[in-house]
Amino acid sequence: MNKNIIIAIDGFASTGKSTLAKCLANYLNYTYVDSGSMYRAITYYALVNNYLPFNNRNLKDFFKVLADVKLNFIFNENLGFSEIYLNNINIEKEIRSILVSNHVSSVATISFIRKHMVNLQKEMSLNKGVVMDGRDIGTVVFPNAELKLFLNASAEVRAERRHSEYVKQGVKVNYEEVLNNLRSRDLDDSSRTDSPLIVADDAIEIDNSFLSMEDQIFFVKKILKDKFNL
Numbered sequence: 001m002n003k004n005i006i007i008a009i010d011g012f013a014s015t016g017k018s019t020l021a022k023c024l025a026n027y028l029n030y031t032y033v034d035s036g037s038m039y040r041a042i043t044y045y046a047l048v049n050n051y052l053p054f055n056n057r058n059l060k061d062f063f064k065v066l067a068d069v070k071l072n073f074i075f076n077e078n079l080g081f082s083e084i085y086l087n088n089i090n091i092e093k094e095i096r097s098i099l100v101s102n103h104v105s106s107v108a109t110i111s112f113i114r115k116h117m118v119n120l121q122k123e124m125s126l127n128k129g130v131v132m133d134g135r136d137i138g139t140v141v142f143p144n145a146e147l148k149l150f151l152n153a154s155a156e157v158r159a160e161r162r163h164s165e166y167v168k169q170g171v172k173v174n175y176e177e178v179l180n181n182l183r184s185r186d187l188d189d190s191s192r193t194d195s196p197l198i199v200a201d202d203a204i205e206i207d208n209s210f211l212s213m214e215d216q217i218f219f220v221k222k223i224l225k226d227k228f229n230l
């Protein structure tokens with residue numbers, strides 16, 4: 001039995017992918033990679049360096065600088081998960097802003113950016129037990145992943161969850177704005193030509209609209225035990 005499996009978790013925005021992924025990674029002592037944070041980091045870089053909105057000219061310039069933008073994850077002992085660094089600066093907080101959320105899905109439609117991200121994601125996962133979450137993990141990044149999960153929940157439930165996270169952090173944003181952002185990202189992510197968000201044929205679908213995180217974790221741990229003896 002191969003103990004070092006790859007777990008790919010895909011799904012719509014704010015379906016609790018990263019909470020589930022972090023929990024499974026801790027449980028199995030695997031590496032957790034939040035692929036969404038990489039798209040967010042690149043979007044943040046493009047915003048602060050005035051590349052957005054992209055046009056033909058600045059997209060060419062962006063293509064040239066992309067390879068030199070350093071993205072890496074460093075494990076935070078206190079938090080129990082890895083945080084993302086852009087050119088050696090921790091930008092974990094900055095990338096969760098509504099401004100980044102409003103731009104990230106259009107940045108994520110650009111093929112050369114996706115190609116670069118996918119290469120980095122594969123490199124980070126070489127010869128390791130990995131839990132990676134995103135939109136194209138089970139379809140494009142790791143089509144041979146041993147376990148693929150696809151999470152969904154109603155847009156209203158997801159918006160409530162994300163909105164209450166913002167409230168806890170003291171961020172002033174209203175529920176409608178969060179709901180609109182989720183809906184527009186879902187649409188962009190599902191309708192793009194390159195690596196759209198679709199359910200892989202062999203993915204297990206979980207609608208967690210009425211499922212607690214504890215029950216969901218229990219369900220997935222049972223799959224790990226029954227199918228992989230983990």
Ligand code: CDP
Nearest residue numbers: 013014035036039104105108134135136185
């Ligand atoms: O956490 P949340 O569900 O809000 O999103 P995220 O995982 O942080 O991803 C942010 C955005 O990055 C998504 O809406 C996608 O547009 C893009 N993304 C992607 O295209 N492919 C991935 N593998 C991960 C994220």
